[in-house]
Amino acid sequence: MDLAVEVKGLRKTFVAGILRKRRNEALRDVTLRIPVGSFWGIIGPNGAGKTTLLSILANLLSPDEGEVYVLGKQLPSCSTEILERINLSSGNANFLWSLSVRENLEYYAMLYGISGRRRHLKVEELLEMFGIRDVAKVRFDELSTGTKQKLSLAKALVNDPALLFLDEPTVGLDPDAAHRIREAIRHLHRERGTTIVMTTHNMHEAESLCEHITFMKDGAVVACGRPEDLKRELHLGDTIRISFRGTLTAPFLDTMKGVLHFQLDDSSCRVVVDDHRKRLPQILDYFLAQKAYIYDLHIEESDLEDVFMAFTK
Amino acid sequence: MKMYLWHLQSEITKTRAFVFKNWIMTKRNVFTLFEILFWPVVGFLSVGLLAEFASLGEGMRAFILVGIVSMSAVQVCQLDVAYVLLYDIWSKSIKHGFVAPVGLRHLLLGSLTVGIARGITVFVILVGASRWIFGFDFTVPGPGPICLFLSGLFLSAAMVGMLVCILVLLFGHRAEVAAWSLVSLMLLLCGIYYPISILPDWVVAVSQLIPLTYFLEYIRCFYGFDPTFSHVLYKGYAMVAAYLFLETVLMKGAIRHARRTGMLLKLSE
Numbered sequence: 001m002d003l004a005v006e007v008k009g010l011r012k013t014f015v016a017g018i019l020r021k022r023r024n025e026a027l028r029d030v031t032l033r034i035p036v037g038s039f040w041g042i043i044g045p046n047g048a049g050k051t052t053l054l055s056i057l058a059n060l061l062s063p064d065e066g067e068v069y070v071l072g073k074q075l076p077s078c079s080t081e082i083l084e085r086i087n088l089s090s091g092n093a094n095f096l097w098s099l100s101v102r103e104n105l106e107y108y109a110m111l112y113g114i115s116g117r118r119r120h121l122k123v124e125e126l127l128e129m130f131g132i133r134d135v136a137k138v139r140f141d142e143l144s145t146g147t148k149q150k151l152s153l154a155k156a157l158v159n160d161p162a163l164l165f166l167d168e169p170t171v172g173l174d175p176d177a178a179h180r181i182r183e184a185i186r187h188l189h190r191e192r193g194t195t196i197v198m199t200t201h202n203m204h205e206a207e208s209l210c211e212h213i214t215f216m217k218d219g220a221v222v223a224c225g226r227p228e229d230l231k232r233e234l235h236l237g238d239t240i241r242i243s244f245r246g247t248l249t250a251p252f253l254d255t256m257k258g259v260l261h262f263q264l265d266d267s268s269c270r271v272v273v274d275d276h277r278k279r280l281p282q283i284l285d286y287f288l289a290q291k292a293y294i295y296d297l298h299i300e301e302s303d304l305e306d307v308f309m310a311f312t313k
Numbered sequence: 314m315k316m317y318l319w320h321l322q323s324e325i326t327k328t329r330a331f332v333f334k335n336w337i338m339t340k341r342n343v344f345t346l347f348e349i350l351f352w353p354v355v356g357f358l359s360v361g362l363l364a365e366f367a368s369l370g371e372g373m374r375a376f377i378l379v380g381i382v383s384m385s386a387v388q389v390c391q392l393d394v395a396y397v398l399l400y401d402i403w404s405k406s407i408k409h410g411f412v413a414p415v416g417l418r419h420l421l422l423g424s425l426t427v428g429i430a431r432g433i434t435v436f437v438i439l440v441g442a443s444r445w446i447f448g449f450d451f452t453v454p455g456p457g458p459i460c461l462f463l464s465g466l467f468l469s470a471a472m473v474g475m476l477v478c479i480l481v482l483l484f485g486h487r488a489e490v491a492a493w494s495l496v497s498l499m500l501l502l503c504g505i506y507y508p509i510s511i512l513p514d515w516v517v518a519v520s521q522l523i524p525l526t527y528f529l530e531y532i533r534c535f536y537g538f539d540p541t542f543s544h545v546l547y548k549g550y551a552m553v554a555a556y557l558f559l560e561t562v563l564m565k566g567a568i569r570h571a572r573r574t575g576m577l578l579k580l581s582e
Contacts, residue, residue, distance in 0.1 A: 055575075060411055079414075096338065098341035110327065111410070113327050113414075
């Protein structure tokens with residue numbers, strides 16, 4: 001398996017204060033392997049070390065200890081070769097305020113040594129891809145937040161990177177703009193096969209985009225895997241809420257296989273099961289046997305937010 | 314051969330990126346136009362008129378006008394070199410520049426190119442004003458010595474601009490003020506308005522460590538002022554070359570330091 005990122009025993013401590021006494025251990029022995037072609041999410045609460053990790057991978061920060069390999073080459077010794085093939089887009093996008101959208105793209109394309117007609121075609125392609133051609137001549141400081149973010153993503157593709165780092169790409173965007181950005185990212189991964197490593201606070205975003213998740217807390221990797229595997233690992237179930245008329249006599253649901261939790265009120269109950277698709281028929285059979293009439297039923301599947309809550313407890 | 318040409322083109326394009334950035338920022342921001350047209354002209358007129366008021370002789374007036382014209386050209390040129398990082402810091406986009414595969418050479422050559430263009434503009438404006446307003450002919454030394462003098466000035470400016478970049482990478486926003494204050498310090502030490510011989514010995518020792526001192530002495534020779542030191546041009550060039558080399562090493566170290574302390578990220582926030 002080819003690895004896009006391989007990190008071994010990474011440690012980073014920030015030191016602050018005049019006497020350098022304030023120490024913040026941002027990363028503690030982080031080890032991570034991200035295969036080529038994957039869409040990898042790094043999630044965790046504030047201060048978990050997500051951006052620190054991403055910044056080390058993008059050569060913006062150097063670790064105190066540990067080894068970092070990006071696209072098979074070691075950082076920092078092969079930094080120029082690596083930088084040619086990676087790029088970064090971050091939330092709260094900021095670029096040179098006086099340059100227009102087109103000029104910003106031209107500038108960053110030039111930084112990658114792209115010249116002449118090739119650069120012109122690349123800039124035109126990106127303006128088209130992100131639907132920002134109509135604001136191509138607008139200065140950066142006059143753009144809306146959503147358009148700034150689109151420009152940030154477009155800038156990150158000027159060198160056709162094999163590996164793309166996205167640091168909270170939809171932070172601060174309204175739901176519509178965030179949705180469009182997510183669609184653009186999804187398209188990018190699907191159509192170009194670009195390996196994407198993304199940090200986010202938005203669990204629904206992580207769940208809808210990422211194939212694999214690394215959960216970080218207090219600078220350490222707490223869990224790593226596919227979202228559904230993480231849920232299973234944490235025994236996070238689906239919640240079935242049933243409102244009914246009648247009475248339940250036998251306490252069967254307490255002991256039924258796959259039921260993680262059962263709570264009964266006068267005319268409603270809440271059942272937490274490992275997998276609602278497997279357990280619902282049995283539950284419905286039970287209500288039928290009890291001659292209880294179900295008039296309302298809701299199913300809430302567990303999501304990454306539950307995983308997040310479980311890990312941050 | 315094809316590979317070499319491709320590599321050369323890539324190098325030129327990366328350098329052009331910084332020319333492009335500084336040039337557009339200069340065109341679109343009023344404060345940069347003020348740096349070329351307003352401050353140098355105001356400074357020049359103030360000093361020139363003071364010389365008139367003090368009824369200074371032709372030689373003394375030449376001494377002072379050479380100083381103010383040179384100072385203004387150095388100030389504008391060094392600002393451009395410093396701006397190559399400061400623009401990115403002010404726009405909070407510095408991390409994008411450091412994620413790209415560019416080297417120090419691209420950054421410095423690109424920004425210095427715009428700096429030289431702006432410095433020459435200021436120089437030409439002030440030389441014209443010297444002749445027109447105060448009847449002082451700056452072109453007496455001839456094109457060769459003036460070119461050698463200007464090269465020395467612009468290399469000194471690159472040296473100051475690089476020092477600003479190093480300080481900003483080490484100390485962050487707190488060091489931005491160096492972009493405007495370092496040249497003022499040189500004004501005091503290099504003999505802009507007075508010969509360094511009037512300074513205390515220990516200050517003269519410091520002045521001797523600044524290449525601009527020698528370039529000013531060189532150009533003033535043509536207006537009848539005997540230099541305090543021998544081989545001023547050689548010393549000036551040798552010194553500026555040594556400092557630029559040293560600063561290149563220091564700047565690489567400053568970038569490594571900024572990566573270690575997280576300064577690149579702090580400056581992007």
